[in-house]
Amino acid sequence: MAFSRVRHNDRGELRVYDGSDDLAINLAEYIAELSEASVRDHGVFSVALSGGSLISLMRKLCEAPYNMTVDWARWHIFWADERVVSKSHSDSNYKLAKDVLLSKVPVVPSHIHSINDTVSAEEAANDYEFVIRQLVRTRTICVSDIHDCPKFDLILLGMGSDGHVASLFPGHESLGESNEWVTFLTDAPKPPHERITFTLPVINSASNIAIVVTGQNKARGVQMVMMGGSGTGYNCPALPAQMVSPTSGNLMWFLDSSAASKLDGTWFSK
Numbered sequence: 001m002a003f004s005r006v007r008h009n010d011r012g013e014l015r016v017y018d019g020s021d022d023l024a025i026n027l028a029e030y031i032a033e034l035s036e037a038s039v040r041d042h043g044v045f046s047v048a049l050s051g052g053s054l055i056s057l058m059r060k061l062c063e064a065p066y067n068m069t070v071d072w073a074r075w076h077i078f079w080a081d082e083r084v085v086s087k088s089h090s091d092s093n094y095k096l097a098k099d100v101l102l103s104k105v106p107v108v109p110s111h112i113h114s115i116n117d118t119v120s121a122e123e124a125a126n127d128y129e130f131v132i133r134q135l136v137r138t139r140t141i142c143v144s145d146i147h148d149c150p151k152f153d154l155i156l157l158g159m160g161s162d163g164h165v166a167s168l169f170p171g172h173e174s175l176g177e178s179n180e181w182v183t184f185l186t187d188a189p190k191p192p193h194e195r196i197t198f199t200l201p202v203i204n205s206a207s208n209i210a211i212v213v214t215g216q217n218k219a220r221g222v223q224m225v226m227m228g229g230s231g232t233g234y235n236c237p238a239l240p241a242q243m244v245s246p247t248s249g250n251l252m253w254f255l256d257s258s259a260a261s262k263l264d265g266t267w268f269s270k
């Protein structure tokens with residue numbers, strides 16, 4: 001059996017795996033299937049990565065069969081969030097993805113759309129939005145049917161123990177940003193404090209969103225998201241992860257059993 005427990009509800013489809021290897025195998029299969037379907041449909045797979053634990057959980061993509069069967073040349077790679085540090089810094093989400101994944105598969109270097117690491121957070125966010133706008137104009141990235149937002153084929157998110165996704169933190173004013181596609185922070189509660197991030201309208205316009213969460217320290221956050229508890233924000237009652245709600249796409253949660261440990265058996269049988 002691919003996963004030990006599954007449930008569909010208004011928060012999407014939730015898959016719980018016994019161990020990190022099981023999760024990684026199934027995450028690779030899910031991504032490979034979406035890549036194939038997107039390339040068949042419009043010739044490109046536009047995928048936005050996050051940082052953190054997600055990246056090592058994508059490790060199976062570098063192995064057989066995916067290293068050979070995935071159409072890597074059609075991938076266009078973006079970041080849902082990035083820390084404003086040099087690309088060689090150990091805090092860089094780009095560096096993490098490059099070291100663990102992108103250096104091991106035949107992606108086209110010009111299809112790796114990393115942020116400008118030589119400018120301020122504000123300029124980096126503006127530059128990144130400009131790059132994305134050009135790629136929407138040429139339809140390398142699809143466009144939402146509902147408004148003018150980019151419609152990435154897949155946005156991959158992790159979730160912090162505080163419920164943050166990308167660099168959207170509980171109670172932060174960036175959660176309310178509805179005009180920009182990419183915004184910046186200089187006061188992120190988790191260091192490094194300077195970051196850029198996709199805004200919620202962009203995340204929620206994606207065709208597919210996967211939130212990948214592992215570890216006991218995330219169990220309380222997962223419970224709050226799934227069972228509807230409110231966040232710690234002073235002007236925003238919901239945890240950022242609860243605000244991920246695709247307008248017309250699909251939302252999938254990949255959890256390990258530790259992260260799901262506060263969701264009891266009855267919750268899955270509802």
Ligand SMILES: O=C1O[C@H](COP(=O)(O)O)[C@@H](O)[C@H](O)[C@H]1O
Nearest residue numbers: 050051052053054158159160166
């Ligand atoms: O700071 C960040 O944290 C989140 C969660 O990271 P994790 O290691 O707890 O999984 C990550 O998704 C985000 O991209 C990153 O910038």
